[in-house]
Amino acid sequence: MEKDPEINVLGSALEPCSTDPLTGFFRDGHCNTCAADQGSHTVCAVMTAEFLAFSKYVGNDLSTPRPEFRFPGLKPGDRWCLCAGRFLQAHDEGCAPRVHLEATHERALEIVPLDILRRNAEPAS
Numbered sequence: 001m002e003k004d005p006e007i008n009v010l011g012s013a014l015e016p017c018s019t020d021p022l023t024g025f026f027r028d029g030h031c032n033t034c035a036a037d038q039g040s041h042t043v044c045a046v047m048t049a050e051f052l053a054f055s056k057y058v059g060n061d062l063s064t065p066r067p068e069f070r071f072p073g074l075k076p077g078d079r080w081c082l083c084a085g086r087f088l089q090a091h092d093e094g095c096a097p098r099v100h101l102e103a104t105h106e107r108a109l110e111i112v113p114l115d116i117l118r119r120n121a122e123p124a125s
Contacts, residue, residue: 003026007105007106008105009106009108009109014030016030017079018044041083042084043083043117044080044103045079045081046078047075047080051090052075088116101118
């Protein structure tokens, strides 16, 4: 599987999202993607209790550890490469997590408009 160019939604080099927990379609810490990534795991999201509850409610439990998949379970504050469609769904339901724009892959823009990502961006540090 060949990765798409590592460019973020701002047009610069894609920054890491998280190595603890290790995230990404390729489990390389980045929200990299490729043609095989049907879910478009491209949005670097900062988990909140509200979003984790929403995700569990709609059938994707991200908070329960699954050691058989080497998945520790997510907690508020963790960063995770979220499927762009799930992010948009959470936004539409009023519970979108914050987004780390520099670590969000440009392919997310095929599903989520940039203005929505910007409205949910982490405050500048």
